[in-house]
Amino acid sequence: MLKGSFVAIVTPMFEDGSIDYESLRKLIDFHCENNSDGIVIVGTSGESPTITFEEHTNLIKETIEYTSKRLPVIAGTGANSTEEAIFLTKSAKELGADAALIVAPYYNKPPQEGLYLHFKKINDEVDIPQILYNVPSRTCSDIENETVVKLSKLKNIIGIKDATGDLSRIENLKNKVADNFLFYSGDDATACEFLKLGGHGVISVTANIKPQEMSSICQLNALGQFEEAININQKISELHDILFVESNPIPVKYLLNKMGLIKSGIRLPLIPLNPAHHKLFEKYV
Numbered sequence: 001m002l003k004g005s006f007v008a009i010v011t012p013m014f015e016d017g018s019i020d021y022e023s024l025r026k027l028i029d030f031h032c033e034n035n036s037d038g039i040v041i042v043g044t045s046g047e048s049p050t051i052t053f054e055e056h057t058n059l060i061k062e063t064i065e066y067t068s069k070r071l072p073v074i075a076g077t078g079a080n081s082t083e084e085a086i087f088l089t090k091s092a093k094e095l096g097a098d099a100a101l102i103v104a105p106y107y108n109k110p111p112q113e114g115l116y117l118h119f120k121k122i123n124d125e126v127d128i129p130q131i132l133y134n135v136p137s138r139t140c141s142d143i144e145n146e147t148v149v150k151l152s153k154l155k156n157i158i159g160i161k162d163a164t165g166d167l168s169r170i171e172n173l174k175n176k177v178a179d180n181f182l183f184y185s186g187d188d189a190t191a192c193e194f195l196k197l198g199g200h201g202v203i204s205v206t207a208n209i210k211p212q213e214m215s216s217i218c219q220l221n222a223l224g225q226f227e228e229a230i231n232i233n234q235k236i237s238e239l240h241d242i243l244f245v246e247s248n249p250i251p252v253k254y255l256l257n258k259m260g261l262i263k264s265g266i267r268l269p270l271i272p273l274n275p276a277h278h279k280l281f282e283k284y285v
Contacts, residue, residue, distance in 0.1 A: 001072055002099060002182060003200045004037030005214040007207035008045040010249050010256060011059060013265030019055060023262045025066050030261060032070045034211040039063060040101055040203050043076035044138060045249045050267040057091045064096045078103030078133060082118050089126040099129040101161060106139035112147045123154040130156045135163035135186060145173055152177040161186040161203050167193055174198050188240040192233040195221035205243050208252050209284065210236050242280045246273060258285040
């Protein structure tokens with residue numbers, strides 16, 4: 001159920017920064033119609049750092065209700081405060097999310113034992129499937145493999161989204177965790193190889209634009225049809241790169257707007273894509 005291509009969906013906004021729920025529903029339909037295997041709401045691509053608690057829970061609620069079980073919904077519920085992460089994770093459970101994606105605490109840079117105790121407390125207090133999210137480039141906090149192994153033994157922690165791009169990590173971890181522990185790539189540029197090494201899925205920025213292709217890459221790798229997966233990936237490899245020409249989700253929101261799927265709104269301190277980069281995206285509109 002929680003394998004394949006999960007889109008790290010953006011939070012559509014009007015030009016004044018308020019949330020555009022009509023466009024969110026349009027995006028959900030787009031992914032249901034184009035073979036995404038699931039939706040991740042209020043993650044990095046969803047601008048979670050500038051979403052209020054009320055908006056955060058409402059986005060989860062609206063996504064679950066409108067998706068109406070057409071696709072599984074994973075809710076981003078991480079925070080740099082353990083109590084805030086527990087609150088958001090409890091809210092996701094109460095609203096009916098299929099799982100929670102919990103980013104490593106950012107800014108305060110806890111030691112490994114602090115990371116372990118942070119995730120353990122969430123695990124102990126909220127009975128919902130939980131996916132660790134390791135993205136040191138954003139958080140300045142790296143969940144080391146030894147800590148992942150310890151956490152994988154806890155009841156509710158079912159997997160990890162690894163956005164490091166370091167493929168040696170999955171190779172090392174696969175031999176140290178239970179067979180049912182799930183691995184998701186959070187780095188589109190290396191995702192195809194990650195899947196070939198035994199990954200179970202992706203939580204993808206590129207899937208916002210190319211949901212069918214990302215789903216096919218996951219399915220083909222799962223079937224052992226690696227060359228076919230590589231061929232599809234090569235066709236969108238440039239997109240993997242240019243979607244990070246500025247901080248995510250600046251480029252992907254620009255392109256979705258040009259595709260007519262969302263308005264142009266984005267929240268400070270993020271700003272619209274620098275016009276110097278616009279030509280990079282012309283072929284995808």
